[in-house]
Amino acid sequence: MSQKIIVLPGDGIGPEIVAEGIKVLDKVREKFRLDLEWETALMGGVAYDKTGKPLPDETLDLCRKADAILFGAVGGPQYDSAPRELRPERGLLALRAELGLFSNLRPAVLFPQLAEASTLKPEVVSGLDIMIIRELTGGIYFGQPRGIETLPNGERRGFNTLEYTESEIERIGRSAFDIAMKRDKRVCSVDKANVLEFSELWREVLESVAKDYPEVTLSHMYVDNAAMQLVRMPKQFDVIVTTNMFGDILSDAAAMLTGSIGMLPSASLDANGKGLYEPIHGSAPDIVGKGLANPLATILSIAMMLRYSLGAEDAAVSIENAVSSVLDQGFRTADLGGGENAAKTAEMGDAVAAAL
Ligand code: NAD
DSSP: OOEEEEEEEESTTHHHHHHHHHHHHHHHHHHTTOOEEEEEOOOTHHHHHHHSOSSOHHHHHHHHHOSEEEEEEOOOGGGTTSOGGGSHHHHHHHHHHHTTOOEEEEEEEOOGGGGGGSSSOHHHHTTOEEEEEEEOSSGGGTOSSOEEEEOTTSOEEEEOOOOOOHHHHHHHHHHHHHHHHTTTSEEEEEEOTTTOHHHHHHHHHHHHHHTTOTTSEEEEEEHHHHHHHHHHOGGGOSEEEEOHHHHHHHHHHHHHHTSOGGGOEEEEEOTTSOEEEEESSOOOGGGTTTTOOOOHHHHHHHHHHHHHTSOOHHHHHHHHHHHHHHHHTTOOOGGGTOGGGOOOHHHHHHHHHHHO
16 A cells, blocks of 8 residues: 655745655655655645634644655744734644654754864764754643742742653653664763752663663763763764753754754654654745755655655665765755855755756
C-alpha cells in the first residue's frame, strides 16, 4: 500500500519553499521507485482566512490518517490582531498536541562548504553533526497550575509548574537512544539535577532506559555547562536529549552554529515514528514573493521524513548528498552570502533536483 504524506504549505514563504521540496520529493520518488502519494491541505493563516480556523477539522483528520506531514511555515503580521486562540501559530501547537508529537528532533549539521557562514571559527564548527532531541508536549510549557495571581498584600505573583512523569521521561529517553543507535551511539542528557527535583527523576529514568541499550554511552550534563560547551566545543556531542524549555533554548543556540536559519530541518515524532517535518524558521514575511527564501531547510526536512517515518534511508542520504553537491557547485541563496549572483528559491530547488 502506498504511503501518504499530507502537505501543509501554510503562509508567507511556506508555499514557495514547499514547492521546491515537492520538486525534490517527486524526483526521489521516481529515482528510488517509492510508493508515495501526497495531498495538500489548509493550515495556518490561509486556513483561518478561508474557514475561520487555523487548523480546520478536515486538515486534522487528514493528518491523523497520514504516514507523515510536511509543513512549511505559518503566521504573519496580518494575523497579529486575530483572537489569540485563532492565530496561525496556535494551529501548529494544536496539531502537535493532537497527534502526540512529543519528540522534537533538531539536527545541527554544518556542511563544510558553509563553515565561513558561522559566527564561530571554522575549525570549531566545520563538520559539526549533532542531534538535539527536545521533549515537546510536557514540562513547564504545559504544567499546571500556572498563572498570575494577586496576593493578599496586593502584590502580583506569576507562576508555572515544571513537571514530568516517569512515562514522559521514559518515552523521550527511548526516542533519544533509538536515534543514537543510528548515529555515533552517544547520548548526553541535559538537566539541572543539582538544583531541581524533577531533574533527579529525569536522570534516574534515563539511567534505567540506558540498560536496554548497552551499545549506547549515556552521559549527563547540567544545562548551564551544556550552553557553554555548545559554543566552546560543539563537536563533542552526538545526541543531546533534554526537556521542553532547555531544548528550546539550546537548539536555537545550536542552530546559530550552522550559519543560516534557512539550512535547518526538524522533525516532531509520535510514539510510532509518525512525524511532522518542517524547517525551523518561520514564514519570513519580509522576503515573501521575492525568490529570496532558502528552500534547503525544507528539502532537508524531507530527507528526515524519508529516514524517520517512511523507512527510505537510501533516498534520505541521496537528498543530503545532492544538497552537499549543489553547495560544492557554488550555489548560494542570499542568506548564505550569495551576494549579487545569489541563487533564487526555485534555482536552488532545481539544482538539488538535478543533482539527484
Ligand atoms: P522567521 O524565521 O520567519 O524570520 C527570521 C529572519 O530569518 C527573517 O529575516 C527572515 O527573512 C529570515 N529567514 C527565515 N527563513 C528563511 C529562509 N528560508 N531563507 C532565507 N531567510 C530566511 O522569524 P520571525 O520573523 O520571527 O517570524 C515571522 C512569522 O513566522 C511570525 O508570524 C512568527 O510567528 C512565525 N513563525 C512561524 C514558525 C512556524 O511556522 N513553525 C516558526 C517561527 C516563527
